[in-house]
Amino acid sequence: MPKLVKNGELTAHSWVALRTENDVNSTDLNQGQWLVPAEQFETIAQAHPNAQLGVLASPATDPEQLKTISESVEIVAIDFPAFMDGRGFSLARTVREYADFAGEIRAVGHFIHDQIFYLSRCGFNSFEFNDETTIETVQAFLSSFSESYQAGTDEPQPLFRRRS
Numbered sequence: 001m002p003k004l005v006k007n008g009e010l011t012a013h014s015w016v017a018l019r020t021e022n023d024v025n026s027t028d029l030n031q032g033q034w035l036v037p038a039e040q041f042e043t044i045a046q047a048h049p050n051a052q053l054g055v056l057a058s059p060a061t062d063p064e065q066l067k068t069i070s071e072s073v074e075i076v077a078i079d080f081p082a083f084m085d086g087r088g089f090s091l092a093r094t095v096r097e098y099a100d101f102a103g104e105i106r107a108v109g110h111f112i113h114d115q116i117f118y119l120s121r122c123g124f125n126s127f128e129f130n131d132e133t134t135i136e137t138v139q140a141f142l143s144s145f146s147e148s149y150q151a152g153t154d155e156p157q158p159l160f161r162r163r164s
Helices: 021-025 038-047 063-070 087-098 113-121 135-142 159-163
Strands: 003-006 009-011 015-017 033-037 052-057 075-080 104-109 126-129
Touching (some): 003 135, 015 075, 038 063, 052 063, 063 075, 087 104, 113 135
Parallel strands (some): 015 033, 052 075
Antiparallel strands (some): 003 009, 003 126
16 A cells, blocks of 8 residues: 655555546445545535545646635645656646645655655645655655745745845
């Protein structure tokens, strides 16, 4: 089972991603916590009003759709199908700032350790890793830099504004 680091700490992993329609249909959604594809979220939420649902967004998910969904969930997981696909960075920042989402934004899929610091600056506050990754590795990458020049979700003022 993958490890989860949330807010810089190793945390229990309770949300399970259901990536396909077959996964959704073969699961009792009234038991457990489920991340369901953004494209199917509204339909699934209406069919299972008592289910604990979060959203699993792909990089191609429409930010407007995610803004609407994020009003009713506590977690948005953004999938990285390949570490070279940077659309998830933009999607997280959009959800965090444009949708004013204060909940958990989780990075799942194929991102690399070098991206952790930048992911956190875009609004991600949890990261799902494989078994080989240690908490020390994640914490080291989260604190890679002591200062950032540009604005981010974690610091809205660029460095030159903070110094004046």
